[in-house]
Amino acid sequence: MKGQKRAVSYQWRLREVMAEHQIYATTELVPLLHERGIDLSASQVHRLVTGTPERLSMAVLAALCDIFAIEPSELITTDAVNIGVRKTAGGNPPARAAAAGLRPKRARITDQR
Secondary structure: OOOOOOEEEEEOOOOHHHHHHHOOOOOHHHHHHOOOOOOHHHHHHHHHHHHHOOOOHHHHHHHHHHHHHHOOHHHHHEEEEEEEEOOOOOOHHHHHHHOOOOOOOOOOOOOOO
């Protein structure tokens, strides 16, 4: 697979996991995190629940897994697909060399009255 490009994506499922455990308010998560040594403000927890984080502390991930008794793969699902490599017009050196010797004809404007 060397040279094959892949697009990777992930889905953050914290809100779904919370609902599965009958936790619907983000503020309910604040004390549960605090019990595990994670001190986040209510607004930080709200962003964590309602958004998709690009970076996540391993301590926060471990605390969330402990709170809900789940594995990280249940909180973050991933996907990867192959991306087709597009061929460029200039990819064939012999054709490019042959085209280099060609010159366009100069246009001549004539009066056709």
